[in-house]
Amino acid sequence: xxxxxxxxxxxxxxxxxxxxxxxxxxxxxxxxxxxxxxxxxxxxxxxxxxxxxxxxxxxxxxxxxxxxxxxxxxxxxxxxxxxxxxxxxxxxxxxxxxxxxxxxxxxxxxxxxxxxxxxxxxxxxxxxxxxxxxxxxxxxxxxxxxxxxxxxxxxxxxxxxxxxxxxxxxxxxxxxxxxxxxxxxxxxxxxxxxxxxxxxxxxxxxx
Numbered sequence: 001x002x003x004x005x006x007x008x009x010x011x012x013x014x015x016x017x018x019x020x021x022x023x024x025x026x027x028x029x030x031x032x033x034x035x036x037x038x039x040x041x042x043x044x045x046x047x048x049x050x051x052x053x054x055x056x057x058x059x060x061x062x063x064x065x066x067x068x069x070x071x072x073x074x075x076x077x078x079x080x081x082x083x084x085x086x087x088x089x090x091x092x093x094x095x096x097x098x099x100x101x102x103x104x105x106x107x108x109x110x111x112x113x114x115x116x117x118x119x120x121x122x123x124x125x126x127x128x129x130x131x132x133x134x135x136x137x138x139x140x141x142x143x144x145x146x147x148x149x150x151x152x153x154x155x156x157x158x159x160x161x162x163x164x165x166x167x168x169x170x171x172x173x174x175x176x177x178x179x180x181x182x183x184x185x186x187x188x189x190x191x192x193x194x195x196x197x198x199x200x201x202x203x204x205x206x207x
Contacts, residue, residue: 045155046163046180055171059085062094068178070097074108078115088173091127093159095182102182113188116143120185126175129157129167144186160184 055061059081062072071094075081084092107113120142132138132150138159140146148160156163159179166178 043154046153046165048156048164049166051166051169055169055176057085058087058092058171058174058176061169061171061176065094065178067096067098068094070100071095074100074103074114074118077111078118079111080115080118084174089125090173091123091125091175091177093121093123093162093164093177093179093183095121095162095179096165099162099179099181112190116188117182117185119143120146121183126170126173128175129164129177132159133157140183140185142185143188143192146184146186148183 053061053064059072062068075084103117107117120140122141123138124141127138133152136150137147138150140148150157150159152158153163156165157167158164159177160181160183162179162181162183164177165180169176169178
């Protein structure tokens with residue numbers, strides 16, 4: 001008889017425990033919720049916009065782009081303004097001012113290292129994003145001739161870690177792509193000779 005009375009109590013207790021476990025399971029873990037939100041942000045489409053200006057001379061065009069002011073400034077101590085102005089058959093990936101905040105001061109203050117860094121944002125040929133994606137990789141003009149993968153991510157073409165946020169500006173002899181990150185450049189060795197592409201790209205103007 002005692003056993004019969006205990007069974008309803010045990011059943012009731014088990015039901016309470018089950019309900020309690022269900023209630024706990026229904027509450028989202030804050031860490032999981034935060035990770036989920038972060039994942040959604042990382043997968044959100046990148047804002048890609050079209051150019052609103054025509055281009056004849058790339059240097060003049062860069063001067064009209066507030067977000068490219070820092071890149072244009074860096075060309076001067078590296079003595080590459082004339083290089084870009086006279087280039088025929090090249091493509092340049094221009095990091096935004098915000099992206100260039102990641103540039104180490106040691107590189108910015110060393111003209112040779114800076115020239116190598118900037119060369120790592122140039123490649124041969126006037127190459128559109130469609131052609132870049134078709135090729136799947138692009139070789140840059142830094143000392144180590146870094147090869148970067150080109151894929152589509154979050155609705156934009158990416159070159160290495162950089163999204164092309166304003167693609168395919170056709171200038172005379174040069175194609176310009178605005179990117180949201182600096183490109184990874186191989187380690188610079190001042191004792192090593194420039195590669196053949198750099199010899200032409202780094203051709204310095206007469207003093």
